[in-house]
Amino acid sequence: MHELRQHHYGFAHGILPQMATTMGPRLLDEPPPRGYDAALAAIWDGYGESLPEEARLDRPGLAGQLMERDGHRMLVVTLPPPTAPAEAYFAAVVRAPGAAACRYFTLEHTVSPIDGAEGTVLGGWADGSHLNYGSSGPATVENFVAAIVLQSGQG
Template identity: 35%
Template sequence: MARTHPYNFVHVLLPQLAWRRPEAVRRELSDPGLARDLLHYVWDKAGEGLPVSEKVPPRGLRLSWHEVAGRVTALVQLPPPQATSEAHFAALVYEQNEAPDDDDVPELRPRYFTLEATLGLSTGEGTPTVIGERNAEAHRHLGRGPAGGRSDTASAFLHALAEMLGPLPDLDVPYMHVVRS
């Protein structure tokens, strides 16, 4: 059974924060000092109200930025999972590269993916994982992920996301107009 503290962080608070204020969170995560403070603040909030024995220290909690299939992606590394549904990583995938300058352009919510520990036997190859995607309505598993707990797990997760997402659509493609005479 997943520990409440890391579960609350990755499955509740971090996605809610990223979706409630998408551009502000993206800017804060882009600044190394603010990113560290924000992640630790959210980590502390995730453990609020829990008995001391259930709180998990944020050892290993860090953020890095990557390009995944042409999309800017914030990768959050979490403390090592110890149970199913706890995550090795969470990824905020931004579908547009720049924040909109125009107030009339709506903010785009990032897509939110996780690489979660799952049932199965650990082998010399690593621990079994599943890739999940969460949106405001649901959390769904997208299939088996790369082995967890390895030095290449982060890059393998990003590679798996790139394959799932595919290339960005060409937004300059002309579109069809229906003309009535």
């Protein structure tokens, strides 16, 4: 099993949720002039500069896309592939229908401590706390978006 990588974990569990809280609706309503991919790359690299050189990572696959599903407007971020439990495959800044504020979700890599089976879990943030919404399906954008819509409908 691999060790948690500070750059990957800190970006998905620190930088992006903070942006969702402080800039949420603007992230969804005012796309960056050079696009989400370029903006995310700059943020990833900028965060990496605050880390020791040996903790910095490349950003293969890092991308962002604006989506709408069942009235939910969201910025879905594809992260570099996770290699350790709690690292995320995807993250999303989400505004549910009629909501003024945004919520933040992740689809995280898991490994069972019992049998070593790999899986995913839907995570989220509320009032500064990291929440676990339970096991999720395959690590695909479609599954992630469906899980977010389902969870958002539950509160």
